[in-house]
Amino acid sequence: MEAESFSQHISRRFNEELEHVRSEVLRMGGLVEQHLDVAVQALVSGDSEMGLRIAAEDYKVNRMEVAIDEECTRILATRGPAAADLRLVISVIKAITDLERIGDEGRKLAMLAAHLATEKQGHGEYHELEALAGHVQEMVRNSLDAFSRMDAEDALAVVEEDKLVDEQYDMITRQCISLMMEDPRTIRRFLDVTWAARALERIGDHAKNIAEYVVYLVHGKDIRHVGIEVVKQEMGLPDTNP
């Protein structure tokens, strides 16, 4: 009886540790989302000061990454988790790397926002960027939601969204090139717009990575580098591709 309650105690402590790591990832994700949101606002409203201020906050995200990483290593060393628990720890180690890089790209976006705000503003070119930002922010939110609810189906939807983001990015780049060719005095500005679009496109990539870890977490399947149709078939989901 005593031995059992001891092992129950160990198991309860272990579960608490895993739960803590999971909630820390979501807290880190929340911070990254918040920074990204401010960076996009700074970009859209042309607020240089806001851009610089939020860019300086990125160290908080980095600190959280290191702390969660250390907690994961400690759990691996002391608990020797297996099966689903091991998959959770590995997914967390990978997901926080992507969250940290989303933070990095958000910082770049904030710096570009600060820079763009000092340049003569054109008309309309930021609408497309705003639409892309909205799309990418939704991907980040949905990948974190899927992680939180361990929902592989929603995670796969995020993976699919990435194609549309890539198309939006290509379109913005083509538009920028045309506008630069029309009026070479705008080259510097539209290069900044292109780079902002690039940062957003990369954030979409990282959200896709996080979504892929969720599928791995739930199904034990590594779906990176595999066609989405194959994955859906294996998971018994309908193919919703047009």
Place this chain on the structure above:
Amino acid sequence: MEAESFSQHISRRFNEELEHVRSEVLRMGGLVEQHLDVAVQALVSGDSEMGLRIAAEDYKVNRMEVAIDEECTRILATRGPAAADLRLVISVIKAITDLERIGDEGRKLAMLAAHLATEKQGHGEYHELEALAGHVQEMVRNSLDAFSRMDAEDALAVVEEDKLVDEQYDMITRQCISLMMEDPRTIRRFLDVTWAARALERIGDHAKNIAEYVVYLVHGKDIRHVGIEVVKQEMGLPDTNP
């Protein structure tokens, strides 16, 4: 005596597994280096066919990543490694993600090389790109060497190199902008050059990440997001910064 030889057997098998994972990482690194080398050659020599051919080889790198990742997960699940062994496995899991992304950027570079080869070539603008590529390729090689020899001092040298790569990248970008402004007909071409430089700069970032994992592996210190001077001081190394 029998029990001892059994545990010796287990321990020998475990060491073999770790050694195998380590050598697989170096093999993957070798493949990534080779692809990168061909992509750079295609860029410099303007060989479109070579660029497309090597871009199509990237799936081999992806496959190796998934295989090594699975082996690491199996080792964590069955061996429950601790201390330095655990650090090795975690470093490998992280390093292969960066190697895979170097492969991705190499593929982008190869595609840009294929594209640039079809455009009217200017004069001299690829020299700087070639110099940047050489620098970045050296960083990749040195980070893998440092990993292979578990040499934290050499790894730190790679981390420091990254600053110079960033400066080279900024210089190329500024040059491209000037040239585009001088002659707007070159916008498309110099944008491609800028993007090739960007891909190289990102490869430098990934080499730096790998070098940082080597320091973690050897010293158990997570040096990401920490000033290099602080790290050197803690490791008892002289500060060689100018």
